[in-house]
Amino acid sequence: MSAMRMSEGVEWAIHCCSFLASLPEGETLTGASLAEFFDVPRAYLLKHLQALGRAGILESTSGPRGGYRLGRRPADISLLDIVEVIEGGQPAFRCSEIRGRGPSAVDASEYSLVCGIAAAMWQAEEAWRAALAATTLADIGRMGSREVPRRQRELAREWMEHTIAARRR
Amino acid sequence: MSAMRMSEGVEWAIHCCSFLASLPEGETLTGASLAEFFDVPRAYLLKHLQALGRAGILESTSGPRGGYRLGRRPADISLLDIVEVIEGGQPAFRCSEIRGRGPSAVDASEYSLVCGIAAAMWQAEEAWRAALAATTLADIGRMGSREVPRRQRELAREWMEHTIAARRR
Numbered sequence: 001m002s003a004m005r006m007s008e009g010v011e012w013a014i015h016c017c018s019f020l021a022s023l024p025e026g027e028t029l030t031g032a033s034l035a036e037f038f039d040v041p042r043a044y045l046l047k048h049l050q051a052l053g054r055a056g057i058l059e060s061t062s063g064p065r066g067g068y069r070l071g072r073r074p075a076d077i078s079l080l081d082i083v084e085v086i087e088g089g090q091p092a093f094r095c096s097e098i099r100g101r102g103p104s105a106v107d108a109s110e111y112s113l114v115c116g117i118a119a120a121m122w123q124a125e126e127a128w129r130a131a132l133a134a135t136t137l138a139d140i141g142r143m144g145s146r147e148v149p150r151r152q153r154e155l156a157r158e159w160m161e162h163t164i165a166a167r168r169r
Numbered sequence: 170m171s172a173m174r175m176s177e178g179v180e181w182a183i184h185c186c187s188f189l190a191s192l193p194e195g196e197t198l199t200g201a202s203l204a205e206f207f208d209v210p211r212a213y214l215l216k217h218l219q220a221l222g223r224a225g226i227l228e229s230t231s232g233p234r235g236g237y238r239l240g241r242r243p244a245d246i247s248l249l250d251i252v253e254v255i256e257g258g259q260p261a262f263r264c265s266e267i268r269g270r271g272p273s274a275v276d277a278s279e280y281s282l283v284c285g286i287a288a289a290m291w292q293a294e295e296a297w298r299a300a301l302a303a304t305t306l307a308d309i310g311r312m313g314s315r316e317v318p319r320r321q322r323e324l325a326r327e328w329m330e331h332t333i334a335a336r337r338r
């Protein structure tokens with residue numbers, strides 16, 4: 001059977017935003033640097049970063065030290081904000097109004113209420129969206145301080161410091 | 170950007186199961202009849218009906234009056250049961266462990282806890298699954314008695330009576 005699947009761009013985008021949340025004030029990272037850090041295809045990542053920029057989740061600055069940083073405070077960026085940029089806001093369940101087909105169909109004007117099946121499916125998606133909306137990059141940062149291995153956090157900080165310093169030269 | 174989308178088979182399967190919930194005791198409908206009633210491609214629908222049968226949601230009987238009926242009471246079949254047959258039970262968010270890539274990666278053995286981002290994404294999916302699990306075909310039937318136009322309910326009942334009677338001849 002089929003399998004509903006989110007784009008891997010969602011994983012990349014959340015990781016990028018979460019990493020940018022740890023940038024020192026006033027600093028940025030280029031899309032190329034982010035692609036290097038996460039070892040993901042640069043062109044594909046840039047497309048997602050640009051979309052996050054258009055949505056105001058990221059801010060891009062130009063010039064020799066230009067790059068990406070968060071467009072809002074981590075506590076003001078939810079997982080839903082990021083998922084909607086990458087996946088769009090359309091529901092996963094699409095109602096094709098099969099009520100209006102076959103031998104029991106009536107005139108389209110008689111379907112004043114949304115199909116109960118679609119309503120129930122969309123209500124369940126609302127529960128998913130509400131949970132994503134309730135989790136922010138600030139929450140993810142707090143989880144990361146427990147769940148990311150200490151050595152990885154040290155290596156990430158070193159890489160970030162080195163990358164920022166290299167652009168100053 | 171991409172867009173996560175459920176198979177249209179989910180819509181068909183829920184409508185079929187919901188319709189079968191209104192069958193008189195001891196009666197069945199063939200896959201061909203269900204495809205006619207919903208005006209959907211027969212071969213594709215049969216594939217879904219067979220999968221629902223293997224999962225015990227439908228029961229198929231053989232013989233000249235054989236066909237499909239519900240395998241359990243409507244109150245014991247949830248939307249999640251049906252969605253999982255068509256879409257499978259895998260989460261929509263797939264974690265590719267990007268923590269383990271790039272310059273900050275540490276040895277795989279150090280990742281004892283699930284990535285916080287994946288954990289948050291899966292927790293949101295659990296909210297969706299819980300909502301689907303809490304809605305049964307009995308609930309859908311109660312909604313239908315309000316939301317389906319009266320004339321459609323009459324036409325559906327007539328079609329069902331006619332189809333059942335035709336198999337007796």
